[in-house]
Amino acid sequence: xxxxxxxxxxxxERFLVEFGDExxxxxxxxxxxxxxxxxxxxxxxxxxxEFALRISDDDLLANVFVSLADLDAFVAGVAEKSARAGAGxxxxxxxx
Numbered sequence: 855x856x857x858x859x860x861x862x863x864x865x866x867e868r869f870l871v872e873f874g875d876e877x878x879x880x881x882x883x884x885x886x887x888x889x890x891x892x893x894x895x896x897x898x899x900x901x902x903x904e905f906a907l908r909i910s911d912d913d914l915l916a917n918v919f920v921s922l923a924d925l926d927a928f929v930a931g932v933a934e935k936s937a938r939a940g941a942g943x944x945x946x947x948x949x950x
Contacts, residue, residue, distance in 0.1 A: 857905070857926060857929060857930065857933075858879075858922070858926045860904060861901065861922060861925055861926060861929070862879075862922055864897070864900050864904075865883070865888070865889075865897065865922065868893070868896060868897075868900075869883075869888050869889055869893060871886075871888045873922070878922075879921060879922040879923040879926075880921050880922075880923050881921055881922075882920040882921055883920055883921060883922070884920055885920075897925070898914070901925065901929055905929055905932075905933060907929065907932050907933065907936070909932070913928075913932075
């Protein structure tokens with residue numbers, strides 16, 4: 855299961871929604887009523903734990919990730935940034 859599928863599966867299981875015709879990767883999950891602020895915190899916590907990432911307050915304040923595509927792109931970007939920073943220092947790359 856790849857990164858996108860893991861995030862999608864979490865959203866589907868936690869928020870009882872199924873991605874398909876009505877809810878797509880581009881759907882604003884807040885506007886669609888899939889998640890609220892509490893759910894968003896749960897989702898961010900899942901992402902930090904699942905992908906061994908640290909999401910800073912600055913990340914959250916500067917960006918509100920409202921869709922699966924947004925979340926996936928954010929995780930990919932942070933993982934890539936972490937891998938580059940760790941490559942020269944013997945760090946551990948983040949999971950996919």
